[in-house]
Structure formats: C-alpha cells, structure tokens
Amino acid sequence: MQISGTTKLLGLIGTPVGHSRSPQMYNYCFQKFNQDFVYLAFDVALEDVGKAVQAIKTLNIRGANVTMPLKNAVIPFLDHVSMAAQAIGAVNTIVNEGGVLTGHNTDGVGYTLNLKSGGVAVKGKKMTLIGAGGAASAIMTQCALEGIREISVFNIKDGFWPRAKANLEAVRKAVPHIKLALYDLSDKELLKEEVRSSDILSNATRVGMAPHDNISIADGMEDMLHSGLAVADTVYNPVETKFLMQARSAGCRIFDGLGMLLFQGAEAYRLYTGAMMPVDEIRNVLYR
Ligand code: NAD
16 A cells, blocks of 8 residues: 555544554454545643644544543544543544544444444343443443343442443433443442343443553452353453353453453444455464
C-alpha cells in the first residue's frame, strides 16, 4: 500500500499510547484489503483534549479511537454522542462525517459481538454482571439495548457504588421493561443464587488481571458455575484468566476479554470504513 495525497488519516488519542496494539491492527487490515487509510497513535494530555478534537476537524482526520484519560473529557467538544456513549458517559471512537464529529462507545457492542461469535445472543437472557466501572457500564447498556431480560449487578462497596446506582437508573430510563438490581459483592450466598439462575456470567472488574492473575472473582464459589452458563471475562491480560479456567472446568462456554477487545475494534473499523474486520484472522496473526 502506498501513502498518497488521497490517503485518509485515523488515529488514537490519549496518554500513554505507546503500548497500544491498535496501529498494528488497523494498518494490517488497511494493507491487506488495500484501503487508503493510515492509522497513527497520538500522545495527547488531558489539558490538550479540546485542541486535539479541533485538529480532527481542521485536518479532516476520518476519526480517532479515544483512550484514557480522555474518554469522558472529549464529550463536551463533540457535535453528537451516540445513545450508548451517552448512557455509559464515555466515548472510545470519534467519527468525522464532513466536519461533524460523533462520539461512539464500541465496548458494549464488542462484548455482545464476542458472545454472538460463539452463538450466544443476549436477547431474553438473564445475566449476572460483576463490576460497575467503565467496562461494566458499557456491557449493561448494550445488553439492555439488545433486549436482555434481567441483569443482576454485583460490586464491592467502593467508590464505584454511587456511580453504579446512577448507571442502573440511566439504563432503566432508556429501557423501562428491563429487570435490574444492584447487590453487594460481599453477599456470596446471593451471588451464588443469582448465578445459578443466570444464562450469562460476566467479570467486568480488574480481578484476575496480571500481575495478580492467580486470583479469580469466583474463588471459593466454583460450585455456582453450571454447564448451562456462558462465562465472559473483560480481562485480556492474561487471555485465559483463572476465572475462565474455572468456568471451563465446570463445563461452561467461555468468552475471553481479547475477543471483546478485537470486536470493539472491529466495530470502530466498520464505523470508519464501512467494512468488516476479519477478527479471527487478526486474532491469529497479531495475537498468537
Ligand atoms: P474501572 O476502573 O472503570 O472499574 C473497575 C471495577 O473493578 C469496579 O467495578 C471496581 O469496583 C471493581 N474492583 C476493583 N477492585 C476490586 C476487587 N478487589 N474486588 C472486586 N471488584 C473490584 O475499570 P474498567 O475500565 O471497567 O476495566 C475493568 C477490566 O475490564 C480491566 O481488566 C480492563 O482491562 C478490562 N476492559 C476490557 C475491555 C475489552 O475490550 N476486553 C474493555 C474495557 C475494559
């Protein structure tokens, strides 16, 4: 692929960005499918967020992925914000349509596409969701929009608790018929009960992430895992977490956080280019 006068620019904004695999993933696809785009990572500090968003318009950049600490901070500078991104309160993808910038959040879609790739649709199902941070909000919102029947959210009583209550209210407002409840994660018996009557169990906490990858959110409660359960982790480092190993041993269908990460990238790729990203190939080639 030749970079020419017509090549369109895409990018990642946030800080730090040096470790990101996004440039590798997107540029691999552009070369493979001969698409006239190039993708770069831009290290942008929080205080420069407005200038960075303005530059997307000024330079007619096709769009940008947004990472920490800018996911909330970009919102006031955008022309439109998608319903999911509004409910989650965070934008991870900006698309520039002729100078009009729209903010999206593809994390939730990435989660449901990952499940769908393994034959699990959320419509009509019950989920137990552990966590109430950014990833959990995205999952809860998207699953609600896709017609999930019930979500039981469990979180520790930390700083995320008030935010969790507000998130539940926001989702209830958007999807009034959904059954939602917030419980204290320290109530292990209630957690087991909810998991036993669920179709899907998701970990959206940081528990199990390297270097603390010898622990799992299900430690001491492995007996709640049943073969009818689809179990998903948002953690992608390591790809196969202790939680997923426990679920596999119990006969559950498992969905790793790398799948969610790749599918959220694929959704952004679709928004930028209109084309589908070959997720399985990217997984094999770049993340073997
Ligand atoms: P966050 O900081 O917004 O939320 C952290 C959550 O973990 C909160 O609910 C918090 O209460 C909970 N928590 C923290 N310590 C805990 C403990 N000891 N026990 C129980 N709960 C605890 O983080 P986030 O952005 O939501 O990320 C959560 C995880 O999801 C991270 O591992 C992140 O890498 C991953 N993630 C993955 C994707 C993906 O595409 N796969 C996308 C976003 C986030």
